Amino acid sequence: MSTAGAPLLEAEGLTLRFGAIPALEEVALSIWPGEVVAIVGESGSGKTTLLRVLSGLVRPERGTVRYHGADGAVRDVHGMAESRRRLLHRTEWGFVHQNPRDGLRMGVSAGGNVGERLMAVGARHYGSIRAEAAAWLRRVEIDPARMDEVPTRFSGGMQQRLQIARTLVTRPRLVFMDEPTGGLDVSVQARLLDMLRGLVADLDLAVLIVTHDIAAARLLAHRMLVMRHGRVVEQGLTDRVLDDPQHPYTQLLVSSVLAA
Amino acid sequence: MTIAAGYNFGYLDEATKRMIRRAILKAVAIPGHQVPFGSREMPLPYGWGTGGIQVTASVIGPDDVLKVIDQGADDTTNAVSIRRFFAKVAGVATTGRTAEATLIQTRHRIPETPLREGQILVYQVPMPEPLFRLEPRVAETQRMHALADYGLMHVKLYEDIARYGHVAISYNYPVMVNRRYLMAPSPIPAFDNPKMDRMPALQLFGAGREKRIYAVPPHTEVRSLDFEDHPFVPIRADAACSLCGSRDTYLDEIVTDDRGGRRFICSDTDWCASRREEGR
Ligand SMILES: Nc1ncnc2c1ncn2[C@@H]1O[C@H](COP(=O)(O)OP(=O)(O)O)[C@@H](O)[C@H]1O
Ligand SMILES: [Mg+2]
Numbered sequence: 001m002s003t004a005g006a007p008l009l010e011a012e013g014l015t016l017r018f019g020a021i022p023a024l025e026e027v028a029l030s031i032w033p034g035e036v037v038a039i040v041g042e043s044g045s046g047k048t049t050l051l052r053v054l055s056g057l058v059r060p061e062r063g064t065v066r067y068h069g070a071d072g073a074v075r076d077v078h079g080m081a082e083s084r085r086r087l088l089h090r091t092e093w094g095f096v097h098q099n100p101r102d103g104l105r106m107g108v109s110a111g112g113n114v115g116e117r118l119m120a121v122g123a124r125h126y127g128s129i130r131a132e133a134a135a136w137l138r139r140v141e142i143d144p145a146r147m148d149e150v151p152t153r154f155s156g157g158m159q160q161r162l163q164i165a166r167t168l169v170t171r172p173r174l175v176f177m178d179e180p181t182g183g184l185d186v187s188v189q190a191r192l193l194d195m196l197r198g199l200v201a202d203l204d205l206a207v208l209i210v211t212h213d214i215a216a217a218r219l220l221a222h223r224m225l226v227m228r229h230g231r232v233v234e235q236g237l238t239d240r241v242l243d244d245p246q247h248p249y250t251q252l253l254v255s256s257v258l259a260a
Numbered sequence: 261m262t263i264a265a266g267y268n269f270g271y272l273d274e275a276t277k278r279m280i281r282r283a284i285l286k287a288v289a290i291p292g293h294q295v296p297f298g299s300r301e302m303p304l305p306y307g308w309g310t311g312g313i314q315v316t317a318s319v320i321g322p323d324d325v326l327k328v329i330d331q332g333a334d335d336t337t338n339a340v341s342i343r344r345f346f347a348k349v350a351g352v353a354t355t356g357r358t359a360e361a362t363l364i365q366t367r368h369r370i371p372e373t374p375l376r377e378g379q380i381l382v383y384q385v386p387m388p389e390p391l392f393r394l395e396p397r398v399a400e401t402q403r404m405h406a407l408a409d410y411g412l413m414h415v416k417l418y419e420d421i422a423r424y425g426h427v428a429i430s431y432n433y434p435v436m437v438n439r440r441y442l443m444a445p446s447p448i449p450a451f452d453n454p455k456m457d458r459m460p461a462l463q464l465f466g467a468g469r470e471k472r473i474y475a476v477p478p479h480t481e482v483r484s485l486d487f488e489d490h491p492f493v494p495i496r497a498d499a500a501c502s503l504c505g506s507r508d509t510y511l512d513e514i515v516t517d518d519r520g521g522r523r524f525i526c527s528d529t530d531w532c533a534s535r536r537e538e539g540r
Binding site: 082083086090105108109111112115116117119120121124125126127129130147148 | 403412415418419422423489
């Protein structure tokens with residue numbers, strides 16, 4: 001990880017309300033290449049909304065998001081043509097949803113799920129697509145012998161690992177993850193976190209990961225942001241925030257984890 | 261030639277024909293792109309080719325010679341009634357001969373006789389959207405076309421090969437038109453797909469119920485989707501026509517008795533008859 005040079009993604013003044021609910025209020029953040037940033041906060045604090053706004057899926061009322069592309073150009077995520085944003089989503093970016101059903105095609109085989117992004121960017125050799133899909137399944141600890149099975153036959157943990165393989169197969173630079181371990185058993189969560197940590201390091205990924213699991217944030221993230229009622233109340237290096245929380249809400253969050 | 265009393269030439273009123281012609285011109289200008297049009301009620305039920313009939317009615321002229329085929333044959337109920345309809349409302353000459361026709365309306369086949377410049381082939385289309393089985397949301401399929409985002413169609417081909425060892429689509433096999441738009445060729449056999457590629461005749465597609473017109477202008481590239489290591493193969497029954505002996509045409513299988521006897525004959529009745537005449 002290096003924070004030298006330009007940030008990959010930079011947001012300023014993000015504000016979005018749903019009726020009276022301030023889902024985001026003046027949120028600013030930056031993420032640098034190879035950096036893992038965790039966004040923590042209680043349910044309803046605006047974490048998912050923030051990810052969706054940062055990745056261009058939802059437009060903010062105010063504020064800007066700028067992305068520094070692999071081609072060197074800096075672009076306004078909400079000002080770019082939809083075609084370019086979609087291209088980013090299947091090439092330089094990835095999005096891992098909390099519910100694997102939102103990120104997988106449940107009627108398509110595991111191999112087809114992993115191969116889709118390759119085909120979407122022009123891969124037209126069946127044998128190579130299949131070999132690449134098998135390699136990725138192995139990498140996320142799914143037996144390639146099961147690559148022709150549909151994900152409905154997989155456990156929750158396997159589905160989530162499949163979603164991760166499907167997302168990473170085109171080597172994105174920046175991955176958005178929304179509670180990737182959310183619905184899983186504790187032991188399954190631990191295994192997934194270990195796997196994610198390995199992949200992130202190997203691939204030198206930048207990751208924005210939403211989690212309400214402080215332990216996961218400690219394990220994965222270089223930096224963290226604490227959100228409450230749509231605002232970032234505290235941010236800093238993960239160890240600093242967790243060992244020496246400044247904001248009363250962060251103190252409460254950390255102590256409730258320690259007490260649990 | 262005379263038109264039956266009380267009908268406008270070609271049945272449709274002039275304003276409707278102009279509207280449909282505008283849609284056709286746009287379709288020709290953007291090969292493979294589906295253009296919406298205000299489909300009219302026709303004196304035939306949907307499924308009988310109301311889209312094709314409206315396209316034919318809008319491009320037909322008094323000097324045209326019309327051929328209508330259904331599954332390759334000129335003498336089925338559907339083909340006969342559409343031919344009679346235009347003989348009545350446009351007073352045009354009709355023919356069974358592909359070479360003599362200037363305008364051919366078809367359901368489910370492309371004639372075996374190569375079409376030439378100046379001819380128009382009108383397809384009856386039940387479902388114009390090639391992605392509809394894969395993506396049920398119409399707005400999303402439109403976005404996929406707008407962005408040429410067709411990875412999903414390849415996923416379908418990938419799944420077929422993984423499951424069956426080959427692409428299991430024998431009719432309505434998806435094609436890329438002019439390297440830009442994914443298009444449903446209507447339920448013609450995949451065997452006919454190569455005939456669409458760089459065809460000298462103009463190809464027009466009309467979908468009445470779905471209210472869409474699309475087109476392939478003459479000499480336009482039409483490629484059947486495939487993989488480099490699983491190239492598209494136009495499949496036909498490995499047999500000869502029992503009437504004309506042809507080994508390179510699309511064949512229909514006919515059950516000849518109740519003891520499992522069967523034989524194959526050309527699906528294109530005009531082609532088969534011409535071959536037999538030449539043979540004599
Ligand atoms: N589409 C929406 N319409 C209305 N309210 C929404 C919508 N999305 C989120 N909200 C509200 O905005 C707030 C933040 O939601 P969300 O970003 O999902 O929080 P988190 O992911 O931190 O749990 C919540 O109060 C939620 O109910
Ligand atoms: Mg959420």
